[in-house]
Amino acid sequence: MGDDSSERQTPTRRDYMKYGSAVIGGGLLTGCASQSGSESTTTAESSDTATGETSATTTERGSYAVRMSPMGEVTFDEPPETVFTRLTHHAGMAFALGHGDDVTAMHAPDYYDGLWNQYVERLPGVSLDWTGLYSSWKPDKEELYALESDVHLADPAWITQQENWDAADIDEIAENVSPWLGNSLSDIHREPTGDYAEGYEYYGLWEQFEVVAEAFRERERYEALAAVRDDLLATIEADLPARSERPTAVMIAAADVDEIYTYTMNTPGFLTAHTRPLGPRDAFEGSVESNSVIDFEKLLDADPDVILHLGGMEPGTDMAERRTAFEEDAVASKLSAVKNDRVYAQGARYQGPILNLFQLEMTAKQLYPDVFGEWPTYERGPYPELSGEEQLFDHERVAAVIDGDV
Known part of the structure; x- marks a missing residue:
């Protein structure tokens, strides 16, 4: 493996991101908890309505945790600064939270850079550049080590459906690089397979966005945008x-x-x-x-x-x-x-x-x-x-x- 973490003599910022503040006391708190197998596959929100409720939990020593299926509870010591994504709904969430330029990877980056900028043109003062990023449709594990992103906004249940990936690889990246936090099978309510076949939950777009916002400590941005969406939906519903x-x-x-x-x-x-x-x-x-x-x-x-x-x-x-x-x-x-x-x-x-x-x-x-x-x-x-x-x-x-x- 191309990881050089074994050469590090002292904890780095990335170590705190992965393990939370428990690293200070000598115990390692993993960034991605194991999935519960006791739940059945459920639909959390098929109407894409935002919940308006916080999804973050503050833990000891200033670390905090968010929860999303299929990862379960994911702990951070501080907000991520670099972001791996695979699909553009996750890259779009980073962009909405002011972190569009912190994305390190995405599917077809040049294509989606061009498409997204068709809309960004109508956002005064906002810019976006995704050109030349690592194209992550079929991600390579070694490349994830090289990118050293602070969080992987991608769904392990879908990543493990790709060649050369299994649950052990997901755990390895979570332990040696940074946590996973993403849900993609909610796109059309696909059936999970393998190690993620039990307990998978589905999320609306804005439900998932709320959890991501909590991970980035961007609650105010989320609420401001959710208010815009609520008004837009009210306008539509009133005159439909x-x-x-x-x-x-x-x-x-x-x-x-x-x-x-x-x-x-x-x-x-x-x-x-x-x-x-x-x-x-x-x-x-x-x-x-x-x-x-x-x-x-x-x-x-x-x-x-x-x-x-x-x-x-x-x-x-x-x-x-x-x-x-x-x-x-x-x-x-x-x-x-x-x-x-x-x-x-x-x-x-x-x-x-x-x-x-x-x-x-x-x-x-x-x-x-x-x-x-x-x-x-x-x-x-x-x-x-x-x-x-x-x-x-x-x-x-x-x-x-x-x-x-x-």
Whole structure:
């Protein structure tokens, strides 16, 4: 193993991060407690509502602990300063808490840097640079030693589903580098396997964000952003049309017209945290599973009023070209959404709290323009600039919170 910790003669800051203040007394308090096997798999919060309750416990000598499944209780001596992530909902949480530039690794960093910055453009004074980070979709254990991150915002239950990882490797990194703190199987309520098959709990996006905020000692930032979200959801809920008056919709992703993936919008999990509160009617009426490959014939059978096009906000995507491809196809051109100019760009499903706010706003306008205001015709480039009256949440307020003005 490439770890050089055995050469250290005195405890370092990282030692305190891993073990808590008990290292001072000679006993090692591990940063990641073992998972309880006595619990059954449970759904903690499928509606993505924030609890508003603290999830941190202060221990002796100033250390503190937070709890998240599947790790159990995780102890810190001081807030993390560098952050390993695998999926972008966790990187987005670090960003929301003012620690976006402290991320050391993430999946497809250059791609997501470009996508996230489409939205950051509308946050005055906020900047973000994830380019050139270690790409961690299939993380290498030696690389985690080399990065020496203060916390691993990643789900051990999913990491151990990757090649060359098991529970012993998870424990090794927790003991020799830093704790794990993350939950990813809540994305679509996936079934855990192996050592994590029992007792796994599911979290809404903002529930999980609350725990992460406690780990970073950023309770005020979390509460300020949660208040913005609460107001946004109240605005949506107050004016949401009756179900019978809502449009039928589908969410798709397509690199070209020959391979189209479709995704559900009202099912549990944080991947639908920006569509489920808006309650669009599924054009497929439940007959197509999420992540299914379909063709235009199948799409025409459903004939949605609205098509939400994932990846449409990518910097390299031209939505005008995508719409033209639909209009020029003999089958797709018959779709109601195509004929009525209701093919809209979407961003990412693995969204952190900030993208969740933006995507709630944009999707509300895309689905219900008569209620929440028209979504500007979008072809490419940053998130459209909306006036204060057009915004469904205060963009400047969010920017200020990220910058530390709570």
